[in-house]
Amino acid sequence: xxxxxxxxxVFSYFNYxxxxxxxxxxxxxxxxxxxxxxxxxxxxxxxxxxxxxVGFNVDAYIKTFNxxxxxxxMLTSITRxxxxxxxxxxxxxxxxxxxxxxFRGRNVLMWFFIFTMLFSGGLIPSYILITALxxxxxxxxxxxxxxxxAYNLILLVNFFKTIPKALEEAAFIDGASFFVILSKIYLxxxxxxxxxxxxxIMVGHWNSWFDGIxxxxxxxxxPLASFLQTVVxxxxxxxxxxxxxxxxxxxxxxxxxxxxxxxxxxxxxxxxFLQRYFVKGIVLGAVKE
Amino acid sequence: xxxxxxxxxxxITGSRWIGLDNFERIFQYKEATQAIINTLxxxxxxxxxxxxxxxxxxxxxxxxxxxxIKKSVQTLVYLPHFLSWVTVAGLMIDILGLDGGINHxxxxxxxxxxxxFLGDPDLFRFTVVISDVWKSFGFGMIxxxxxxxxxxxxxxxxxEIDGATRRQQxxxxxxxxxxxxxxxxSTLSLGNILDAGFDQVFNLYNPxxxxxxxxxxxxxxxxxxxxxxxxxxxxxxxxxxxxxxILIVVSYRLAYKxxxxxxx
Numbered sequence: 001x002x003x004x005x006x007x008x009x010v011f012s013y014f015n016y017x018x019x020x021x022x023x024x025x026x027x028x029x030x031x032x033x034x035x036x037x038x039x040x041x042x043x044x045x046x047x048x049x050x051x052x053x054v055g056f057n058v059d060a061y062i063k064t065f066n067x068x069x070x071x072x073x074m075l076t077s078i079t080r081x082x083x084x085x086x087x088x089x090x091x092x093x094x095x096x097x098x099x100x101x102x103f104r105g106r107n108v109l110m111w112f113f114i115f116t117m118l119f120s121g122g123l124i125p126s127y128i129l130i131t132a133l134x135x136x137x138x139x140x141x142x143x144x145x146x147x148x149x150a151y152n153l154i155l156l157v158n159f160f161k162t163i164p165k166a167l168e169e170a171a172f173i174d175g176a177s178f179f180v181i182l183s184k185i186y187l188x189x190x191x192x193x194x195x196x197x198x199x200x201i202m203v204g205h206w207n208s209w210f211d212g213i214x215x216x217x218x219x220x221x222x223p224l225a226s227f228l229q230t231v232v233x234x235x236x237x238x239x240x241x242x243x244x245x246x247x248x249x250x251x252x253x254x255x256x257x258x259x260x261x262x263x264x265x266x267x268x269x270x271x272x273f274l275q276r277y278f279v280k281g282i283v284l285g286a287v288k289e
Numbered sequence: 290x291x292x293x294x295x296x297x298x299x300x301i302t303g304s305r306w307i308g309l310d311n312f313e314r315i316f317q318y319k320e321a322t323q324a325i326i327n328t329l330x331x332x333x334x335x336x337x338x339x340x341x342x343x344x345x346x347x348x349x350x351x352x353x354x355x356x357x358i359k360k361s362v363q364t365l366v367y368l369p370h371f372l373s374w375v376t377v378a379g380l381m382i383d384i385l386g387l388d389g390g391i392n393h394x395x396x397x398x399x400x401x402x403x404x405x406f407l408g409d410p411d412l413f414r415f416t417v418v419i420s421d422v423w424k425s426f427g428f429g430m431i432x433x434x435x436x437x438x439x440x441x442x443x444x445x446x447x448x449e450i451d452g453a454t455r456r457q458q459x460x461x462x463x464x465x466x467x468x469x470x471x472x473x474x475s476t477l478s479l480g481n482i483l484d485a486g487f488d489q490v491f492n493l494y495n496p497x498x499x500x501x502x503x504x505x506x507x508x509x510x511x512x513x514x515x516x517x518x519x520x521x522x523x524x525x526x527x528x529x530x531x532x533x534x535i536l537i538v539v540s541y542r543l544a545y546k547x548x549x550x551x552x553x
Contacts, residue, residue: 005454007454008454008455011352011455012352015349015352015353016353016355016358018349019349019350019353019358019359019362020358020362022346022362022366023361023362023365023366024365025423026365026366026368026369026423026427027365027368029380029384030368030380032380032383032384032390033379033380033383036383047388047393050390118480118533118534118537118538119530119531119533119534120526120530122509122522122523122525122526122527122529122530123506123509123510123513123514123522123523123526124509124513124514124519124522124523124526125523125526127514203371206373207371207372207373207374207375207376208373209373209374209375209488210487210488210491214514225373225375228375228376228379229375229492232375232378232379232382233375233378233379233382233492253383256379257383260376260379260380263376264372264373264376267371267372268368271368271371272364275364275367
């Protein structure tokens with residue numbers, strides 16, 4: 001009935017417009033970036049580029065991919081993402097499977113893990129630990145410290161708990177071992193959860209920049225996000241001291257834009273496929289009946 | 290280390306113990322105290338805005354009946370959550386700059402001088418909060434949307450038969466049904482009160498806005514790793530971790546008490 005009142009109709013139109021605007025607001029900055037990366041230098045410094053390239057060219061991309069630092073950083077990022085996600089998922093699924101069962105000391109163990117999520121020694125002790133372990137300047141410094149995240153563990157445990165006990169018992173009677181049960185029953189049945197957690201870990205690895213800057217003493221070993229941080233943010237900070245017109249003349253905005261865009265592309269590409277899983281994944285992990 | 294005058298070349302065993310001196314210095318150094326105050330202001334504003342905006346947006350989005358539009362809007366607003374703060378900072382520096390897109394629009398409409406969002410100490414906190422909301426509101430919406438979807442439709446039918454307008458239905462059916470979730474999220478976010486977002490602030494700030502934008506984490510980074518005050522930096526970090534731990538345990542107990550929420 002309320003659908004037909006004038007008030008609701010007016011609200012509805014505004015609501016549609018507002019929501020579409022909100023959606024666009026989340027997306028237009030990226031489009032702007034893409035347009036800049038494809039525009040000519042003159043058009044950018046003349047502030048003519050909004051959402052469509054002006055003076056179309058792909059020079060910025062050619063320069064980006066010819067930059068050996070960029071390519072090296074890209075390779076480091078890919079390696080760390082693949083390696084890190086694999087290690088993390090292996091540890092997390094094994095731990096999550098065990099912790100989804102009832103056994104003596106389970107809660108103590110769980111609190112022990114959660115404590116690590118809540119309380120950290122802080123920046124300096126972590127840094128000294130990694131250095132003391134001899135991990136500095138190796139890819140392990142980027143992969144190992146975050147491999148066992150308590151938050152992801154909780155998501156997985158909650159997921160595994162929703163799987164009916166009877167399935168496991170039936171498999172047991174048929175002679176399946178724990179590992180068979182985990183790989184043949186638990187993993188396929190909790191695909192949304194696995195996909196969600198993997199997505200979080202993957203994106204986390206791809207995006208994290210600070211550990212790269214912290215643990216790599218040589219800039220040539222930086223992963224992509226750290227490399228970008230130095231190019232995009234730090235150069236901007238140095239530029240703060242100069243006047244704006246000088247900055248505009250100096251910074252090659254189109255190359256920056258191309259670099260940011262290329263580094264974001266994998267996320268934009270992977271994300272739509274995993275999106276349907278992660279909504280389910282988070283909600284199941286968060287909403288308790 | 291927090292209780293030592295730590296020197297890297299002496300190590301933990303060799304450095305001199307100085308008791309609580311490092312902790313006392315937190316409150317003596319003006320910069321450190323200012324960083325704590327900044328952290329509190331930024332984090333609290335982020336928490337408040339970060340709870341209200343997703344709730345409002347989730348309610349508004351649930352009013353949209355066209356599934357195609359609804360799904361596309363959802364997909365778009367989740368996206369920024371997955372971008373790194375480095376990327377977002379790159380976008381922000383460009384868009385919020387003196388000759389960036391936002392100023393372009395503002396000067397055209399209001400004819401004022403361009404606003405320096407990232408270089409003006411008075412505006413920096415505001416910019417930080419707004420950009421954080423931009424990045425995360427879509428993701429925060431997910432649980433609320435799920436809660437709204439889980440509301441029994443017969444409540445709405447009953448309300449409609451009793452003559453409730455849509456606004457009244459939202460006021461008396463939707464909001465009360467969301468309340469437990471809202472309580473859980475708000476109490477749990479109390480634990481983050483000393484966490485104003487290192488990634489974000491570090492990438493957006495600059496010396497011009499240290500006075501209002503420097504937070505505990507960035508201060509620790511600068512004072513310890515860059516200036517070599519390891520013991521002091523550790524003390525500040527430990528101070529933050531300790532208080533956060535207490536806050537999280539308290540908020541978790543509150544969430545359990547008022548909304549019967551358990552993590553596992």
